[in-house]
Amino acid sequence: MHGAVQLNIHHVTRVEGHGNITVNVRDGEIEECRLEIVESPRFFEVMLQGRSYRDAAHITSRICGICSVGHTTASIRATESALGIEPTEQTLLLRKLILHGETLQSHILHIYFLAAPDFLGAPSVIPLARTHTDVVLRALRLKKLANDLCDLIGGRSVHPVAMMPGGFTSVPTIAGLQEVRARLEAAMADMVATAELFATLDIPKFERETEYISLKRPDEYAFYDGELYSSDTGIHPVSHYRRLTNEQVVQRSTAKHAHANRDSFAVGALARYNNNFDRLNPFAKEIADEMSLPVPCFNPFMTTAAQVVECAHAVADGIALIDELIGRGVQPEPLVQSARLDGQGIGAVEVPRGILYHDYQYADGRITRANCIIPTGQNVANIEADMRFLVPQILDKPEAEIAQNLEMLVRAYDPCISCSAHMLDVKFVGKSEGEQS
């Protein structure tokens, strides 16, 4: 029906930050198909210059409200690696636990508040409170649990207070852990209900196989640390991260684009699920089965389903971590002090939207160079590749429907646009002429 389509979606809603979609089709040929990041640049690189190792995580946490625990963790790990700080076993357990809290918080927000309205025919979660009261109450219950877990460990879910290089300035009480543990137990039923709800949704049939990149560990579903793994090229040491993230500045976008083995790659829940399915706990595998989610899965709209699986993993693993903490007892510990004041270190952490890298160079305990690579920045080129593949398949539909499909696709990646416009990287690896997309 359409030989020509021209779409300009200004400020895509129900995503974090400001992004525009531009599609221009003439005579059935795509002339333009872009996701533009128009968020105001933040210049964290400049902010960090000369700051003490004690300030780095506090500042970089402010890159993003939604994944502030992830930024704090990546920042702390980069600093600890640079300055030779070995955190204690208790610290590692607490960090893994609070990361689960953030994964759960962020995924539940996306599944229920940002993505679900598309499938339930509502412009937001607000009208759903009347039409689907039990669904909204369940969403709020899970989200509150996730935030309370972060509050318990970090003092606050948005920009945690107690997390520092070398440990925690405050630790949770056993009673607090027991209270959250009981609610995590109860949340297992809510996760089953979430999977049942998802199984009823009409997810667009769309497949485009791509390169999936995530962290990988032999002994656990990697969130806190691990080696780099590409579904195309296998294992890489974290120190080679620039080869797997080649970032380029593109015009009309304050986020940089990335590629590894192909023109684009995907990070995030679906990439982790595809790469690390066998390391999921049994409860998470049950949930995947409930939603008939294949392994691997090449439908980016199913990222939301992979998030449901990861929520189940976070709930069940959260219980296991709390049991371990209660079993060994939780004691206030002094912060482990730095062994040196010079060095370089990388922190690679799986945050809700994919691998987050913080890379710092220190001299005399102060930052001389910093580089952060953000999951959404890594995904933008892949989102555009999906859009270019999807548009010809839906060209017959009315423009409003094409627009909605594209917004749903962008939203499925759960992009965090504030993050991607953090503008911290200063290196132009793989710079080439005329690369503007």
Next chain:
Amino acid sequence: MKPKVAFFSFSSCEGCQLQALNLEDQLLSLLDIIEIVNFREAIDDKLENYDIAFVEGSISRYSDIPELIKIRNTAKVLVAFGSCSSQAGINAIRNRLRPEEANAMVYGDRAAWVETGHAKGIDEFVKVDYYLNGCPMDRREFIRLVKAAASGIPFIIPKLPVCTECKLRGNVCILEDRNTLCLGAVTLGGCNAICPAYGHPCVGCRGILPDANIEGMAELLRHHGASDLEIEHLYAMYNYGRISLLTARAASR
């Protein structure tokens, strides 16, 4: 009629909007007294007509100013939402460099593609009715403000320092007892001293009190072993605009 509420964001992490979404227990009952008509992070509707506007983020490029002025002209009540909006917050750390320098540092030879300027609080451009300070803003204060604005009564934050609430909470003193540099004595309270309560010093995210003795505070920090650079960095975390005052006075001594 329920007042119509809109949320907007400029240069920020959108964490204050997230704090509002994190009011799980109160969210549905808040919707009994207000109607949310514009909240890009969470809803599709974009109404051009609203009574109360919460504006998050700093202004750092000319192209953002017309939008801010439009919001001011539409809203009856304009709220600066969080540190970035109230006092340019953490964004202002970069103001020590000229915008062209900062741009060149990050974008190299492509700096010309990117428009930016110094980060500023929104009250440098429009009149602000209320401030919700903090990084992130405090959820209890947010509810108190929404209730006040919905009932047309003034919203007041007592001009007391963080130390007041810290003492009431029975916290160990970060500065005196742990010998860690803390700005609680000169920073606007209202946060219930959350950072000291979790063992972390106050770094001034709610803004330095207008009549605070910042020189005296600097002297006290020096007494606790702080170097001039450490004092500057501590003030610069959220209160870059106050440093020039500090250094000007020091120079005139």
